[in-house]
Amino acid sequence: MEAGSSVPVDVARQRELKWLEMFAHWDKWLSRRYQKVRGLRCRKGIPSSLRAKAWQLLSNSKELLERNPGRFEELERQPGDPKWLDVIEKDLHRQFPFHEMFAAPVQLDGEVFGALLRRAAPAAHRHLRRFRVDPVLYLTEWFMCIFARSLPWAAVLRVWDMFFCEGVKIMFRVGLVLLRRALGSPEKLRSCQGLYETLERL
The missing domain is CATH 1.10.472.80 (Ypt/Rab-GAP domain of gyp1p, domain 3)
Known part of the structure; x- marks a missing residue:
């Protein structure tokens, strides 16, 4: 059961399985069944165990990372501009x-x-x-x-x-x-x- 939730364990597990099935066929779900993803799955809450992956897929950041391999790590290693570091x-x-x-x-x-x-x-x-x-x-x-x-x-x-x-x-x-x-x-x-x-x- 998720923290702060009154969802029974078996229901939470069923939700996880449904999300895992969606992940396996993500493009199909987005192109043909987006209303179900939004209307049923997201509004019921994304299981905590799968939230990070779901957010990546929903925001399209996973695809951006895959199209730009190593770019995030490259940017992360670069020293920040002192002007902006000071502002931050x-x-x-x-x-x-x-x-x-x-x-x-x-x-x-x-x-x-x-x-x-x-x-x-x-x-x-x-x-x-x-x-x-x-x-x-x-x-x-x-x-x-x-x-x-x-x-x-x-x-x-x-x-x-x-x-x-x-x-x-x-x-x-x-x-x-x-x-x-x-x-x-x-x-x-x-x-x-x-x-x-x-x-x-x-």
Whole structure:
């Protein structure tokens, strides 16, 4: 049984066998049965024992590695550019929303997310607007880390399973679910009577 899961051992083993069968005929599955891969297999969760291989196949990195033998190792052995090493070593994660490279995409994501939220959870949307909580204030960390700093690890892995399978739209879906859970009822909204309380809940 997978950690943090209530899936019985025999069911987990059946899932592993189904994934192993897919791996053996991956091209066929992708070309003819992609909806089943996405709709049934990924959404049920990729077995932990097979997740690394599944992510490689879903992201197409396995094919890239095979087409470029030794390239990864070659790049890994090269010394890093001191200019970029210095940038990486700095604690930039708090500055990303204001970094010129990320500001425009994050702002656009925020606008798209705001429009989706207005439709999916109008009360939460009104509440956030009332306290001037711009989506950039919470989306940046969610999207830049694909929820790695915001969710329990087991949930992060499931989100990443779907991210590798379906792409960026999963981040918007998960974000909407989180906001509905945080601000989706009158009681929850009443408990957030200010900017600070609202951000704490997110």
